[in-house]
Amino acid sequence: MKKKYDVVIIGAGLGGLTCALGLIKKGLRVRLFEKEPKAGGCQAYFKRRGFYFESCMHSVAETYAGGPVLNALSAVGLDPLPDFVRLDPSFCFIFPDKTYAVPPAVSDYKTMLKSEFPDESQGIERIFDTMTEIYEGLGRLPEITPKIARYGGSVFQEILDESLAHPRLKAVISGFWGYLGLPPSKTSALILSAFNASICNHGNYFPAGGITVLVDQLKDAVIKKGGEISFKSKVEKILIRDGRACGIRVAGGDEIFAHRVVSNIDATATFFQMVGEEYLPADFISRMRRLAPTLSAFSVYLGIEGKDLPQNVCVANLVYPGDDLEKQYEAVLKGDLEAMPWVVSIPTLAAPALAPPDHHILSLFAPIPYRLPGMTDWRERKGEYADRFIRVAEKIFPGLKKRIVVSEAATPDTLVRYTGNREGALGWNYTPESIAGRPENKSPVSGLWLTGHWTVPGVGVHGAVQSGFITSQAVASDLTFQP
Ligand SMILES: Cc1cc2nc3c(=O)[nH]c(=O)nc-3n(C[C@H](O)[C@H](O)[C@H](O)COP(=O)(O)OP(=O)(O)OC[C@H]3O[C@@H](n4cnc5c(N)ncnc54)[C@H](O)[C@@H]3O)c2cc1C
Incomplete structure (x- = not known):
């Protein structure tokens, strides 16, 4: 069977676009299929009476110079790199009686909290140290540092209770839970610690000109460098031959063959609708069913x-x-x-x-x-x-x-x-079980890979971009050894 493409990618969200660019940089022939008329997925925009509404953009973490997002974008060959404006304050946590404006420097934030909660000064130092060690530990995976071993299966409430007593202070330190929709008693200690440590130590950002600038830059770079993007092309099936993913079928019946398939879309739809249970190992099916x-x-x-x-x-x-x-x-x-x-x-x-x-x-x-x-x-x-x-x-x-x-x-x-995300979700939820159980970029189906917020590292612009980079490198090296 003649394969015109090395890799087909389902979905042109930030994960799919970044992955495409990384693969093109490795000299591979890539085609993306996107069901919408434009790229960006969650991070698309709509225009009304002169207002550009970016539907899923509030702010972005991890976009500091030398940090994982800009490193990933640079490694896939995006040039120039987009600008991100560091926000001051990073966040405002608004309570009925008081607003806590989080200063961009962590030392100022700790000083502010200590002056508000003087009896908790030691605990404040302790919890920031713990969160930072967890964040740094996550950056060293798959090595398991002592803090990752200690808190890998814990919820954030444990970390709060070990160091702090005042309910308001605990509420402020947990302040990002409102984004996640899961309180510290249920959210993985790793997730809320990493979110806190990243933003408090490295800042919170907004993309200069809006996130559409990054989406357009990625899309234009993919096309300029020889990748193809088919818009208004909904993928309905992942083709499997001899147990191997070898292409896709789009609505209307066209079949496109490739050496590898990458899915940037909902993982449940990928495996259960587009592949089919008959091609999935039983333990993987039960692991997927346990995730929410x-x-x-x-x-x-x-x-x-x-x-x-x-x-x-x-x-x-x-x-x-x-x-x-x-x-x-x-x-x-x-x-x-x-x-x-x-x-x-x-x-x-x-x-x-x-x-x-x-x-x-x-x-x-x-x-x-x-x-x-x-x-x-x-x-x-x-x-x-x-x-x-x-x-x-x-x-x-x-x-x-x-x-x-x-x-x-x-x-x-x-x-x-x-x-197309299941139940309008942003990937898997943030319990310790979901963090440990989410599918890796390499799927159990030979030739099929995942990218985006349904796989590792996880949600957000930062998660999708990093995931796109990680998947592109892994697929390229897989193709080198097994064309
Ligand atoms: C309301 C909301 C607010 C958010 N706010 C922020 C924020 O402030 N900061 C932040 O960092 N993150 C935020 N996020 C999260 C972030 O936007 C996402 O985690 C990230 O953009 C996901 O990117 P992705 O590439 O994994 O997938 P997606 O963006 O979901 O892209 C998947 C793409 O696949 C396409 N597709 C789906 N099915 C098919 C098919 N069958 N065939 C072809 N194409 C298909 C879709 O149309 C889409 O373009 C928010 C998310 C939401 C929902």
């Missing part, structure tokens, strides 16, 4: 007139109704917006050109189950829920409703429709 996806999200995108903003907000804000995180998690599961954490980002503070002059964009995000109790789909609830979210946001942005020029909402069903 993250919660999905409800988002409201607002274009507002005027440049005035409250004093206590920055680009990336997490809003908490109090210190009882377990109660807030119960509210998350019920979709009770008034009692749960939520996120508001203001991308136009970092990238003003995303909105017309004298306007801002507010991006509201709430972690939410794919289905709320008693619901069959989101059609009936979308408008009412968006209005409710805007009312909640008015507590932070008084008079918000009157300033709205454009408003759009996205439900978990919207995310399913545009990204």
Whole structure:
């Protein structure tokens, strides 16, 4: 069978694009298939009345000079490298009585926390040391450092309880859980430690000009360097011959053959719909069945007139109704917006050109189950829920409703429709079991590889880009030894 391509890639998200570029740099013939008319997946944008809404961009971790994301992009040959603006403050954690603006320097952050919680000074030092050692340990995998061995199976609550006592301090140190939708009592100690240590030690960033700049740069580089991208091309099947992945079938019936197949899409669909259980080892099937996806999200995108903003907000804000995180998690599961954490980002503070002059964009995000109790789909609830979210946001942005020029909402069903991700999720959830059990880049099906947030290292722009790089290197070396 004549194979025109060395590698076909399903999906042109950040994982698929980065992987394609890495493979092209190794001299391989690559073709991507993307079901949408544009690239980017979660990180695509839509335009309304002069506002560029980047549907899944609040801020980005790990994008510091010499860090893993820029190193990966440089290694796959992206030139010039994109700019990321370091945010100051890194984050604002907004509680009903007080806002904690996280300074970009970790020493300043610790000083701020110690002056607020003087009895906890030792514990603050201790927990930052522990989180940093975990983060550095993750960078040394597969070597298992003592801290990774100690906390690999733990939840973040254990780390909190070992060092700190005050509920508010624990809530602030766990402040990123609002993004993940899983409280510290359930989230892997590795994940929340790494998130904290990365942002506190290396900063939080926003892509200069918006994330679309990176998506377009990657897409253009793939095409310019000889890769092919077929848009509006939904892949329906991964072709298996003699137990080996050897190509794909797209909607309409065309079959395209290649030496290797890389999937950048939902892992459950990849294995159970596109490959088929008959080609999967029994232990892999049961491992996949034990994994659960993250919660999905409800988002409201607002274009507002005027440049005035409250004093206590920055680009990336997490809003908490109090210190009882377990109660807030119960509210998350019920979709009770008034009692749960939520996120508001203001991308136009970092990238003003995303909105017309004298306007801002507010991006509201709430972690939410794919289905709320008693619901069959989101059609009936979308408008009412968006209005409710805007009312909640008015507590932070008084008079918000009157300033709205454009408003759009996205439900978990919207995310399913545009990204194909199961239940509108962002990959596997963050429990210790899911972190340990997620599928590796090399799948158990010969010739089939994964890239993106359903494999290692995990979620986020930083996770998808690093995953694309890792998969490209592994596939290229596999092809060298077994063409
Ligand atoms: C609401 C929300 C907010 C987020 N906020 C942030 C943030 O602020 N910062 C951050 O770093 N990360 C954020 N993320 C996470 C981040 O966007 C993702 O983890 C990352 O972009 C995933 O990239 P990916 O390449 O793995 O896959 P995806 O972006 O999911 O791309 C997969 C691609 O495959 C295509 N596809 C699917 N099925 C098929 C098929 N059958 N045939 C062909 N093509 C197919 C899809 O159309 C899509 O283009 C957010 C995610 C969400 C949902």
